[in-house]
Amino acid sequence: MRKLQKELEALREQGMLRTLKTVAGPQGPRVIVDGREVLLLCSNNYLGLAGHPALIEASCDATSRFGVGSGASRLVSGTMELHEQLEARIADFKGTEGALVFNSGYAANTGILQGLAGPGDLIFSDALNHASIIDGCRLSGARVVVYPHRDMAALEELLQAEASRRHGRWLIVSDGVFSMDGDLAPLPELVALKERYEALLMVDDAHGGGVLGASGRGSAERFGCLDRIDLHMGTLGKAFGCFGAYLAARREVIDTLINRSRSFIFSTSLPPGVLGAALAAFDIVDSAEGAARRAALENNRQIFVEGLRRGGLDLGESVTQIVPIVTGEPQPTMEAARRLLDRGIFLQGIRPPTVPVGQCRLRATLMADHRPEEVAAAAEMIVRILAELPR
Numbered sequence: 226m227r228k229l230q231k232e233l234e235a236l237r238e239q240g241m242l243r244t245l246k247t248v249a250g251p252q253g254p255r256v257i258v259d260g261r262e263v264l265l266l267c268s269n270n271y272l273g274l275a276g277h278p279a280l281i282e283a284s285c286d287a288t289s290r291f292g293v294g295s296g297a298s299r300l301v302s303g304t305m306e307l308h309e310q311l312e313a314r315i316a317d318f319k320g321t322e323g324a325l326v327f328n329s330g331y332a333a334n335t336g337i338l339q340g341l342a343g344p345g346d347l348i349f350s351d352a353l354n355h356a357s358i359i360d361g362c363r364l365s366g367a368r369v370v371v372y373p374h375r376d377m378a379a380l381e382e383l384l385q386a387e388a389s390r391r392h393g394r395w396l397i398v399s400d401g402v403f404s405m406d407g408d409l410a411p412l413p414e415l416v417a418l419k420e421r422y423e424a425l426l427m428v429d430d431a432h433g434g435g436v437l438g439a440s441g442r443g444s445a446e447r448f449g450c451l452d453r454i455d456l457h458m459g460t461l462g463k464a465f466g467c468f469g470a471y472l473a474a475r476r477e478v479i480d481t482l483i484n485r486s487r488s489f490i491f492s493t494s495l496p497p498g499v500l501g502a503a504l505a506a507f508d509i510v511d512s513a514e515g516a517a518r519r520a521a522l523e524n525n526r527q528i529f530v531e532g533l534r535r536g537g538l539d540l541g542e543s544v545t546q547i548v549p550i551v552t553g554e555p556q557p558t559m560e561a562a563r564r565l566l567d568r569g570i571f572l573q574g575i576r577p578p579t580v581p582v583g584q585c586r587l588r589a590t591l592m593a594d595h596r597p598e599e600v601a602a603a604a605e606m607i608v609r610i611l612a613e614l615p616r
């Protein structure tokens with residue numbers, strides 16, 4: 226215990242101690258923190274569906290009809306009709322033969338990579354891929370080649386270098402939207418490379434699903450290459466407002482994972498209330514309301530980004546609702562977050578290992594149901610607070 230205390234104290238001194246912030250009341254564009262209403266600028270509830278009446282009603286209805294818990298893992302007695310309905314809906318959404326629901330995005334990425342790759346296989350992974358992909362690569366036991374972020378020339382060199390001694394399966398894996406930078410993977414180029422080198426391509430579209438593309442099918446729809454991705458991973462806890470995750474892919478991939486994926490096999494399946502809400506979320510994403518929510522989100526994004534850029538801030542390569550404001554070291558980052566909260570804006574500071582050392586940031590995320598004028602005012606406030614900080 227003394228050692229733990231010392232380690233925690235050291236983290237505190239470095240400005241690296243993480244603590245939890247409680248949000249009172251329901252999730253929405255404004256939430257109650259420390260007894261005060263503040264503008265929420267760090268939620269992945271991008272379309273505002275987490276508190277949507279249709280999802281709440283669908284969740285309550287599924288719970289009252291089917292019970293609170295699923296009672297078992299999928300391979301025992303925990304596969305309910307709602308799991309099958311949701312999987313059929315997801316496969317239809319992505320245009321694949323099948324889909325498999327996982328208990329979270331973290332469980333999906335670790336389970337998919339561990340289930341599909343093993344010793345003797347090779348995984349090519351973008352340097353800024355999400356931690357759950359990194360952990361999945363480790364769990365798989367495959368050899369992992371990390372390529373520089375979005376650098377397709379470097380990836381091709383690495384593929385070429387490995388080609389002469391090739392054996393086993395090759396998998397290229399990338400976030401579709403990078404979670405801490407809001408930039409996009411160059412999917413058309415990744416597709417061309419995976420076809421040229423006969424690898425499988427897995428795209429984690431946790432932050433693109435529901436949001437990007439004319440119909441919200443994600444980053445691959447935006448690039449017009451939905452049918453060229455082998456493994457579509459997505460989450461239900463962000464734009465879809467629920468919880469859980471999925472893989473949409475060919476039947477043999479799904480059947481392999483049912484047999485091999487440890488996070489799928491050894492865990493109680495998602496409960497009815499979540500599944501019912503997720504089905505309602507797909508209805509909304511596919512409706513005129515979904516399109517209107519995507520348009521409102523994009524409008525808010527443009528207003529916010531213009532405000533920050535006018536104030537001289539560098540937002541990197543962000544082209545999505547994830548807007549990184551890089552602040553550098555942990556202390557000024559957390560001080561900026563504290564001052565923003567004082568002025569009514571909840572915007573978390575992000576520190577290593579979530580982002581590289583020296584690249585701490587305020588990771589702002591927009592929502593469809595933010596009001597444009599409050600987004601504009603928040604951008605001004607962020608510019609002002611950052612200018613006030615000691616350098």
Ligand code: PMP
Nearest residue numbers: 329330331355357404431460462
């Ligand atoms: N992939 C990416 C790119 C993510 O950003 C996240 C969540 N932050 C996950 C996977 C994990 O998803 P979940 O929160 O559902 O576990």
